Amino acid sequence: MKNYPESLRLYEEAKLYSPGGVHTSIRNVEPHLIFTRAEGAYVYDADGNRYIDYQAAFGPFILGHNHPYVNGKVIEALGRTDLFGVGTTDLEIELAKKITKHVPSAEQVLFCNSGSEATYHAIRLSRAITGAKKLIKFQGCYHGWHDYVARNMLSAWDKIGTRDPGSAGMMDEAIDNTLICTFNDLENVEETFRQNKGEIAALIVEPIPHNVGCILPQPGFLAGLRQLCTDYGALLIFDEVITGFRHDIGGFQKVAGVTPDLTTMGKAMANGFPIAAVAGKKRYMQRFNTQPGGDVWFAGTYNGHAVGTAASIATIEMMENEPVHEHVFRLGDRMRGGLREILDRLGIEAYVAGFGSVWTTYFMGFEPKHYADLQHNDAEFYVAYRKKLIERGIFKMPMNIKRNSIGYSHTEQDIDDTLEAMEAVLKDMKNKH
Ligand SMILES: Cc1ncc(COP(=O)(O)O)c(C=O)c1O
Incomplete structure:
Protein backbone atom coordinates (compact mmCIF):
# COMPACT_ATOMS: atom_id res chain seq x y z
CA MET A 1 0.00 0.00 0.00
CA LYS A 2 1.50 3.31 -1.04
CA ASN A 3 1.07 6.67 0.65
CA TYR A 4 1.00 9.95 -1.22
CA PRO A 5 1.14 12.83 1.36
CA GLU A 6 3.45 15.05 -0.71
CA SER A 7 1.46 14.45 -3.91
CA LEU A 8 -1.71 15.44 -2.08
CA ARG A 9 -0.11 18.57 -0.64
CA LEU A 10 1.10 19.67 -4.07
CA TYR A 11 -2.29 18.92 -5.62
CA GLU A 12 -3.99 21.17 -3.04
CA GLU A 13 -1.47 23.91 -3.84
CA ALA A 14 -1.91 23.52 -7.61
CA LYS A 15 -5.68 24.00 -7.27
CA LEU A 16 -5.11 27.46 -5.78
CA TYR A 17 -3.48 28.71 -8.97
CA SER A 18 -5.02 26.67 -11.80
CA PRO A 19 -8.61 25.47 -12.22
CA GLY A 20 -8.69 21.88 -10.99
CA GLY A 21 -4.92 21.99 -10.50
CA VAL A 22 -4.17 20.30 -13.84
CA HIS A 23 -3.49 21.59 -17.33
CA THR A 24 -5.41 19.01 -19.37
CA SER A 25 -8.89 18.01 -18.27
CA ILE A 26 -8.48 14.24 -18.20
CA ARG A 27 -5.36 14.47 -16.07
CA ASN A 28 -7.64 15.10 -13.11
CA VAL A 29 -7.92 11.52 -11.86
CA GLU A 30 -7.64 9.77 -8.52
CA PRO A 31 -5.19 9.16 -6.97
CA HIS A 32 -3.87 12.68 -7.61
CA LEU A 33 -0.26 11.69 -8.04
CA ILE A 34 2.33 14.32 -8.78
CA PHE A 35 5.26 12.89 -10.68
CA THR A 36 8.64 14.49 -10.21
CA ARG A 37 11.10 12.18 -11.97
CA ALA A 38 11.09 9.97 -15.05
CA GLU A 39 13.70 7.62 -16.42
CA GLY A 40 13.32 4.89 -19.03
CA ALA A 41 10.34 2.70 -18.17
CA TYR A 42 9.85 4.27 -14.73
CA VAL A 43 8.23 7.32 -13.21
CA TYR A 44 8.59 8.48 -9.60
CA ASP A 45 6.08 10.49 -7.59
CA ALA A 46 6.74 13.33 -5.15
CA ASP A 47 6.78 10.83 -2.28
CA GLY A 48 9.54 8.79 -3.90
CA ASN A 49 7.33 5.86 -5.01
CA ARG A 50 8.45 4.16 -8.23
CA TYR A 51 6.05 2.96 -10.92
CA ILE A 52 6.51 1.00 -14.14
CA ASP A 53 4.89 3.47 -16.55
CA TYR A 54 2.42 2.32 -19.20
CA GLN A 55 0.53 5.62 -19.40
CA ALA A 56 3.54 6.93 -21.38
CA ALA A 57 1.98 10.43 -21.24
CA PHE A 58 -0.83 9.21 -23.55
CA GLY A 59 1.57 7.69 -26.02
CA PRO A 60 4.64 9.71 -26.99
CA PHE A 61 7.17 7.56 -25.14
CA ILE A 62 8.00 4.92 -27.70
CA LEU A 63 11.65 4.82 -26.55
CA GLY A 64 11.09 5.55 -22.86
CA HIS A 65 11.40 8.60 -20.63
CA ASN A 66 14.40 10.89 -20.81
CA HIS A 67 16.00 8.82 -23.52
CA GLU A 322 17.91 -0.19 -33.57
CA PRO A 323 15.27 -2.94 -33.31
CA VAL A 324 12.79 -0.62 -31.60
CA HIS A 325 9.63 -2.04 -33.19
CA GLU A 326 10.80 -5.64 -32.97
CA HIS A 327 11.38 -5.14 -29.22
CA VAL A 328 8.11 -3.39 -28.38
CA PHE A 329 6.06 -5.83 -30.49
CA ARG A 330 7.70 -8.80 -28.76
CA LEU A 331 7.01 -7.33 -25.31
CA GLY A 332 3.44 -6.50 -26.35
CA ASP A 333 2.90 -10.14 -27.35
CA ARG A 334 4.44 -11.32 -24.08
CA MET A 335 2.09 -9.05 -22.11
CA ARG A 336 -1.04 -10.07 -24.04
CA GLY A 337 -0.16 -13.75 -24.00
CA GLY A 338 0.63 -13.70 -20.27
CA LEU A 339 -2.55 -11.84 -19.46
CA ARG A 340 -4.78 -14.19 -21.46
CA GLU A 341 -3.27 -17.12 -19.64
CA ILE A 342 -3.86 -15.49 -16.22
CA LEU A 343 -7.44 -14.52 -17.05
CA ASP A 344 -8.23 -18.01 -18.33
CA ARG A 345 -6.70 -19.61 -15.26
CA LEU A 346 -8.72 -17.36 -12.94
CA GLY A 347 -11.89 -17.78 -15.00
CA ILE A 348 -12.41 -14.02 -15.45
CA GLU A 349 -14.40 -12.96 -18.50
CA ALA A 350 -12.21 -10.53 -20.42
CA TYR A 351 -10.99 -9.62 -23.88
CA VAL A 352 -7.32 -8.68 -24.17
CA ALA A 353 -7.09 -6.26 -27.09
CA GLY A 354 -4.03 -4.70 -28.63
CA PHE A 355 -1.60 -4.18 -31.44
CA GLY A 356 2.19 -4.08 -31.20
CA SER A 357 3.20 -2.08 -28.15
CA VAL A 358 -0.37 -1.23 -27.12
CA TRP A 359 -2.84 -3.29 -25.14
CA THR A 360 -5.84 -3.08 -22.89
CA THR A 361 -7.99 -5.62 -21.07
CA TYR A 362 -11.70 -5.07 -21.55
CA PHE A 363 -13.77 -6.89 -18.98
CA MET A 364 -16.30 -8.22 -21.48
CA GLY A 365 -16.74 -11.47 -23.34
CA PHE A 366 -16.14 -10.56 -26.97
CA GLU A 367 -13.99 -8.46 -29.32
CA PRO A 368 -15.42 -4.93 -29.60
CA LYS A 369 -15.88 -3.75 -33.19
CA HIS A 370 -17.03 -0.19 -32.46
CA TYR A 371 -17.61 2.26 -29.63
CA ALA A 372 -21.09 1.08 -28.64
CA ASP A 373 -19.73 -2.43 -28.00
CA LEU A 374 -17.64 -0.98 -25.16
CA GLN A 375 -20.79 -0.52 -23.07
CA HIS A 376 -20.32 -4.20 -22.25
CA ASN A 377 -17.00 -3.52 -20.55
CA ASP A 378 -17.34 -3.62 -16.74
CA ALA A 379 -16.18 -0.04 -16.16
CA GLU A 380 -16.22 -0.24 -12.39
CA PHE A 381 -14.02 -3.36 -12.39
CA TYR A 382 -11.75 -1.86 -15.10
CA VAL A 383 -11.01 1.32 -13.11
CA ALA A 384 -10.74 -0.46 -9.75
CA TYR A 385 -8.23 -2.90 -11.29
CA ARG A 386 -6.08 -0.05 -12.53
CA LYS A 387 -6.19 1.74 -9.17
CA LYS A 388 -5.09 -1.43 -7.38
CA LEU A 389 -2.20 -1.80 -9.83
CA ILE A 390 -1.06 1.73 -8.98
CA GLU A 391 -0.83 0.64 -5.34
CA ARG A 392 1.53 -2.11 -6.53
CA GLY A 393 3.75 0.22 -8.55
CA ILE A 394 2.23 -0.27 -12.01
CA PHE A 395 0.97 2.97 -13.54
CA LYS A 396 -1.82 2.78 -16.10
CA MET A 397 -4.31 5.64 -16.49
CA PRO A 398 -7.03 4.96 -13.87
CA MET A 399 -9.85 5.75 -16.27
CA ASN A 400 -12.29 3.62 -18.28
CA ILE A 401 -11.34 2.21 -21.73
CA LYS A 402 -7.79 3.57 -21.81
CA ARG A 403 -4.87 1.91 -23.50
CA ASN A 404 -1.40 1.07 -22.15
CA SER A 405 1.81 1.64 -24.10
CA ILE A 406 5.11 -0.21 -23.96
CA GLY A 407 8.38 1.48 -24.90
CA TYR A 408 11.87 0.41 -25.96
CA SER A 409 13.09 0.93 -22.36
CA HIS A 410 10.72 -1.68 -20.91
CA THR A 411 12.40 -5.03 -20.33
CA GLU A 412 11.08 -8.58 -20.24
CA GLN A 413 11.53 -8.38 -16.47
CA ASP A 414 9.24 -5.31 -16.35
CA ILE A 415 6.58 -7.22 -18.27
CA ASP A 416 6.92 -10.26 -16.01
CA ASP A 417 6.79 -8.10 -12.86
CA THR A 418 3.69 -6.42 -14.25
CA LEU A 419 2.04 -9.76 -15.02
CA GLU A 420 2.77 -10.92 -11.49
CA ALA A 421 1.16 -7.79 -10.03
CA MET A 422 -1.83 -8.16 -12.37
CA GLU A 423 -2.36 -11.74 -11.33
CA ALA A 424 -2.28 -10.82 -7.64
CA VAL A 425 -4.75 -7.96 -8.15
CA LEU A 426 -7.12 -9.99 -10.34
CA LYS A 427 -7.08 -12.91 -7.91
CA ASP A 428 -7.91 -10.57 -5.05
CA MET A 429 -10.68 -8.83 -6.99
CA LYS A 430 -12.17 -12.11 -8.17
CA ASN A 431 -12.35 -13.40 -4.60
CA LYS A 432 -14.17 -10.25 -3.46
CA HIS A 433 -16.46 -9.92 -6.52
C1 LIG B 1 -5.56 10.48 -32.52
C2 LIG B 1 -5.31 11.83 -31.92
N1 LIG B 1 -5.39 12.91 -32.71
C3 LIG B 1 -5.15 14.15 -32.24
C4 LIG B 1 -4.84 14.36 -30.92
C5 LIG B 1 -4.59 15.74 -30.42
O1 LIG B 1 -3.24 15.88 -30.17
P1 LIG B 1 -2.71 17.00 -29.15
O2 LIG B 1 -3.16 16.57 -27.78
O3 LIG B 1 -1.22 16.95 -29.33
O4 LIG B 1 -3.31 18.29 -29.57
C6 LIG B 1 -4.75 13.26 -30.05
C7 LIG B 1 -4.41 13.45 -28.63
O5 LIG B 1 -4.52 12.59 -27.81
C8 LIG B 1 -4.99 11.97 -30.58
O6 LIG B 1 -4.94 10.89 -29.78
Missing part, protein backbone atom coordinates in the same frame (compact mmCIF):
# COMPACT_ATOMS: atom_id res chain seq x y z
CA PRO A 68 19.75 9.59 -23.49
CA TYR A 69 20.18 9.59 -27.29
CA VAL A 70 17.21 11.89 -27.88
CA ASN A 71 18.06 14.18 -24.97
CA GLY A 72 21.68 14.33 -26.18
CA LYS A 73 20.61 15.43 -29.65
CA VAL A 74 18.25 18.06 -28.23
CA ILE A 75 20.96 19.47 -25.98
CA GLU A 76 23.42 19.47 -28.88
CA ALA A 77 20.93 21.39 -31.06
CA LEU A 78 20.24 23.88 -28.28
CA GLY A 79 23.96 24.49 -27.91
CA ARG A 80 23.99 26.19 -31.30
CA THR A 81 20.42 27.12 -32.27
CA ASP A 82 16.83 27.63 -31.12
CA LEU A 83 14.25 29.48 -33.23
CA PHE A 84 14.55 32.14 -35.92
CA GLY A 85 11.06 32.83 -37.25
CA VAL A 86 12.40 33.27 -40.76
CA GLY A 87 13.40 30.93 -43.54
CA THR A 88 14.05 27.28 -42.73
CA THR A 89 16.52 25.32 -40.63
CA ASP A 90 18.82 22.40 -41.36
CA LEU A 91 16.90 20.40 -38.74
CA GLU A 92 13.56 21.05 -40.47
CA ILE A 93 14.98 19.91 -43.81
CA GLU A 94 16.53 16.77 -42.34
CA LEU A 95 13.33 15.82 -40.51
CA ALA A 96 11.11 16.51 -43.54
CA LYS A 97 13.39 14.25 -45.62
CA LYS A 98 13.05 11.41 -43.12
CA ILE A 99 9.27 11.65 -42.86
CA THR A 100 8.72 11.81 -46.62
CA LYS A 101 11.06 8.84 -46.99
CA HIS A 102 9.27 6.62 -44.48
CA VAL A 103 5.56 7.55 -44.47
CA PRO A 104 3.85 6.32 -47.67
CA SER A 105 1.34 9.19 -48.00
CA ALA A 106 3.89 11.91 -47.16
CA GLU A 107 5.07 13.44 -50.43
CA GLN A 108 5.47 16.70 -48.50
CA VAL A 109 5.18 17.62 -44.83
CA LEU A 110 4.73 20.68 -42.62
CA PHE A 111 5.49 20.94 -38.91
CA CYS A 112 3.37 22.39 -36.13
CA ASN A 113 3.27 21.86 -32.38
CA SER A 114 0.34 19.63 -31.46
CA GLY A 115 -1.92 16.98 -32.89
CA SER A 116 -4.90 19.33 -32.63
CA GLU A 117 -3.18 21.87 -34.84
CA ALA A 118 -2.32 19.15 -37.35
CA THR A 119 -5.92 17.89 -37.65
CA TYR A 120 -7.22 21.46 -37.87
CA HIS A 121 -4.88 22.21 -40.78
CA ALA A 122 -5.69 18.93 -42.56
CA ILE A 123 -9.42 19.58 -42.35
CA ARG A 124 -9.22 23.20 -43.50
CA LEU A 125 -7.01 22.13 -46.41
CA SER A 126 -9.58 19.46 -47.37
CA ARG A 127 -12.33 22.09 -47.40
CA ALA A 128 -10.23 24.36 -49.62
CA ILE A 129 -9.46 21.55 -52.06
CA THR A 130 -12.97 20.13 -52.38
CA GLY A 131 -15.04 23.27 -51.87
CA ALA A 132 -17.23 21.13 -49.61
CA LYS A 133 -17.97 21.79 -45.94
CA LYS A 134 -18.84 18.57 -44.19
CA LEU A 135 -16.56 16.18 -42.37
CA ILE A 136 -17.07 12.56 -41.38
CA LYS A 137 -15.62 11.26 -38.13
CA PHE A 138 -16.32 8.18 -36.05
CA GLN A 139 -18.06 7.86 -32.70
CA GLY A 140 -15.35 7.42 -30.02
CA CYS A 141 -12.44 8.77 -32.06
CA TYR A 142 -10.53 11.79 -30.76
CA HIS A 143 -8.76 14.21 -33.06
CA GLY A 144 -8.02 17.13 -30.72
CA TRP A 145 -9.88 19.86 -28.92
CA HIS A 146 -11.02 22.19 -31.73
CA ASP A 147 -14.62 22.74 -32.84
CA TYR A 148 -14.35 20.78 -36.11
CA VAL A 149 -13.79 17.47 -34.32
CA ALA A 150 -14.74 17.82 -30.63
CA ARG A 151 -18.06 15.98 -30.79
CA ASN A 152 -19.09 12.37 -30.08
CA MET A 153 -15.79 11.44 -28.47
CA LEU A 154 -16.10 9.49 -25.19
CA SER A 155 -19.88 9.95 -25.30
CA ALA A 156 -22.07 8.78 -22.45
CA TRP A 157 -23.70 5.55 -23.63
CA ASP A 158 -27.13 7.15 -23.98
CA LYS A 159 -25.61 9.89 -26.17
CA ILE A 160 -24.39 7.51 -28.90
CA GLY A 161 -26.16 8.36 -32.12
CA THR A 162 -27.15 11.80 -30.84
CA ARG A 163 -25.70 15.30 -31.29
CA ASP A 164 -23.03 15.24 -28.57
CA PRO A 165 -20.75 18.30 -28.54
CA GLY A 166 -17.75 17.85 -26.29
CA SER A 167 -17.68 21.39 -24.96
CA ALA A 168 -19.76 24.42 -24.17
CA GLY A 169 -18.97 27.35 -26.42
CA MET A 170 -18.64 25.40 -29.65
CA MET A 171 -19.96 26.88 -32.91
CA ASP A 172 -23.21 25.20 -34.00
CA GLU A 173 -22.09 25.31 -37.62
CA ALA A 174 -18.93 23.39 -36.79
CA ILE A 175 -20.80 20.79 -34.74
CA ASP A 176 -23.47 20.24 -37.38
CA ASN A 177 -21.09 19.97 -40.30
CA THR A 178 -19.30 17.06 -38.62
CA LEU A 179 -21.17 13.85 -39.31
CA ILE A 180 -20.73 10.82 -37.08
CA CYS A 181 -20.36 7.27 -38.36
CA THR A 182 -19.82 3.86 -36.79
CA PHE A 183 -16.31 2.40 -36.97
CA ASN A 184 -16.03 -0.91 -38.88
CA ASP A 185 -19.42 -0.30 -40.53
CA LEU A 186 -18.77 0.46 -44.21
CA GLU A 187 -22.47 0.40 -45.09
CA ASN A 188 -23.12 3.14 -42.56
CA VAL A 189 -20.27 5.23 -44.03
CA GLU A 190 -21.48 4.68 -47.58
CA GLU A 191 -25.03 5.67 -46.64
CA THR A 192 -23.66 8.88 -45.07
CA PHE A 193 -21.73 9.68 -48.26
CA ARG A 194 -24.83 8.93 -50.36
CA GLN A 195 -27.07 11.19 -48.28
CA ASN A 196 -24.53 14.04 -48.41
CA LYS A 197 -23.35 13.68 -51.99
CA GLY A 198 -20.95 16.43 -53.06
CA GLU A 199 -20.96 17.96 -49.57
CA ILE A 200 -18.22 15.93 -47.83
CA ALA A 201 -14.74 17.48 -47.77
CA ALA A 202 -12.98 14.76 -45.82
CA LEU A 203 -13.26 11.67 -43.70
CA ILE A 204 -10.93 11.64 -40.70
CA VAL A 205 -10.18 8.43 -38.85
CA GLU A 206 -7.81 6.97 -36.29
CA PRO A 207 -6.82 3.85 -38.25
CA ILE A 208 -6.92 2.07 -34.89
CA PRO A 209 -9.20 3.96 -32.47
CA HIS A 210 -6.75 3.96 -29.57
CA ASN A 211 -8.54 6.74 -27.73
CA VAL A 212 -10.97 4.06 -26.58
CA GLY A 213 -8.30 1.43 -25.93
CA CYS A 214 -7.80 -0.68 -29.03
CA ILE A 215 -10.50 -1.45 -31.58
CA LEU A 216 -8.89 -3.04 -34.61
CA PRO A 217 -10.15 -2.22 -38.09
CA GLN A 218 -11.76 -5.35 -39.56
CA PRO A 219 -10.21 -6.69 -42.76
CA GLY A 220 -11.13 -4.45 -45.69
CA PHE A 221 -12.51 -1.59 -43.58
CA LEU A 222 -9.68 0.92 -44.15
CA ALA A 223 -9.41 -0.05 -47.84
CA GLY A 224 -13.18 0.42 -48.07
CA LEU A 225 -12.89 3.94 -46.62
CA ARG A 226 -10.15 4.66 -49.19
CA GLN A 227 -12.48 3.55 -52.00
CA LEU A 228 -15.49 5.51 -50.72
CA CYS A 229 -13.45 8.71 -50.38
CA THR A 230 -12.16 8.28 -53.94
CA ASP A 231 -15.63 7.49 -55.29
CA TYR A 232 -17.29 10.47 -53.58
CA GLY A 233 -14.47 13.00 -54.13
CA ALA A 234 -13.57 13.47 -50.45
CA LEU A 235 -10.10 13.44 -48.92
CA LEU A 236 -9.13 10.57 -46.65
CA ILE A 237 -7.26 11.77 -43.56
CA PHE A 238 -5.51 9.19 -41.39
CA ASP A 239 -5.03 10.70 -37.97
CA GLU A 240 -1.86 8.84 -37.00
CA VAL A 241 -1.10 11.00 -33.96
CA ILE A 242 -1.04 7.81 -31.86
CA THR A 243 -0.34 5.08 -34.42
CA GLY A 244 2.31 6.98 -36.41
CA PHE A 245 5.86 5.83 -35.58
CA ARG A 246 4.51 3.72 -32.72
CA HIS A 247 3.27 0.85 -34.87
CA ASP A 248 5.75 1.25 -37.71
CA ILE A 249 8.24 3.86 -38.85
CA GLY A 250 5.83 4.38 -41.79
CA GLY A 251 2.74 4.53 -39.59
CA PHE A 252 -0.20 2.15 -39.52
CA GLN A 253 -0.90 3.07 -43.17
CA LYS A 254 2.22 1.11 -44.07
CA VAL A 255 1.08 -1.89 -42.03
CA ALA A 256 -2.42 -1.75 -43.52
CA GLY A 257 -1.26 -1.04 -47.07
CA VAL A 258 -3.78 1.80 -47.40
CA THR A 259 -2.55 5.25 -48.39
CA PRO A 260 -4.61 8.25 -47.27
CA ASP A 261 -4.53 11.66 -48.97
CA LEU A 262 -3.40 13.43 -45.80
CA THR A 263 -1.82 12.20 -42.57
CA THR A 264 -1.51 13.85 -39.18
CA MET A 265 1.27 12.81 -36.81
CA GLY A 266 2.52 13.76 -33.34
CA LYS A 267 3.29 11.95 -30.07
CA ALA A 268 5.76 9.10 -30.82
CA MET A 269 7.40 11.06 -33.64
CA ALA A 270 9.55 12.87 -31.05
CA ASN A 271 9.47 10.64 -27.96
CA GLY A 272 7.75 13.20 -25.74
CA PHE A 273 9.03 16.48 -27.13
CA PRO A 274 6.41 18.85 -28.56
CA ILE A 275 6.11 18.65 -32.33
CA ALA A 276 3.43 17.45 -34.76
CA ALA A 277 3.06 17.26 -38.53
CA VAL A 278 0.61 17.30 -41.38
CA ALA A 279 1.68 15.49 -44.52
CA GLY A 280 0.21 14.38 -47.81
CA LYS A 281 0.13 14.44 -51.55
CA LYS A 282 2.25 17.23 -52.99
CA ARG A 283 -0.56 18.61 -55.14
CA TYR A 284 -2.62 19.11 -51.98
CA MET A 285 0.18 20.28 -49.69
CA GLN A 286 1.08 23.00 -52.19
CA ARG A 287 -2.21 24.73 -51.43
CA PHE A 288 -0.73 25.79 -48.06
CA ASN A 289 0.51 29.37 -48.23
CA THR A 290 4.02 28.40 -47.17
CA GLN A 291 4.16 27.83 -50.96
CA PRO A 292 4.06 31.21 -52.80
CA GLY A 293 0.58 31.45 -54.32
CA GLY A 294 -0.88 28.95 -51.84
CA ASP A 295 -4.18 30.07 -50.36
CA VAL A 296 -4.57 27.95 -47.19
CA TRP A 297 -3.12 29.68 -44.16
CA PHE A 298 -0.34 27.86 -42.31
CA ALA A 299 1.63 29.52 -39.53
CA GLY A 300 2.93 29.20 -36.00
CA THR A 301 5.55 31.06 -34.01
CA TYR A 302 7.06 27.85 -32.68
CA ASN A 303 6.72 25.70 -35.82
CA GLY A 304 9.94 23.81 -36.51
CA HIS A 305 11.56 24.74 -33.19
CA ALA A 306 15.00 23.18 -32.70
CA VAL A 307 13.84 21.18 -29.67
CA GLY A 308 11.05 19.31 -31.47
CA THR A 309 12.85 18.83 -34.76
CA ALA A 310 16.09 17.59 -33.15
CA ALA A 311 14.11 15.24 -30.89
CA SER A 312 12.14 13.87 -33.81
CA ILE A 313 15.22 13.28 -35.95
CA ALA A 314 16.86 11.44 -33.05
CA THR A 315 13.74 9.35 -32.36
CA ILE A 316 13.45 8.31 -36.02
CA GLU A 317 17.19 7.58 -36.14
CA MET A 318 16.74 5.20 -33.21
CA MET A 319 13.99 3.44 -35.18
CA GLU A 320 16.20 3.29 -38.27
CA ASN A 321 19.23 1.93 -36.43
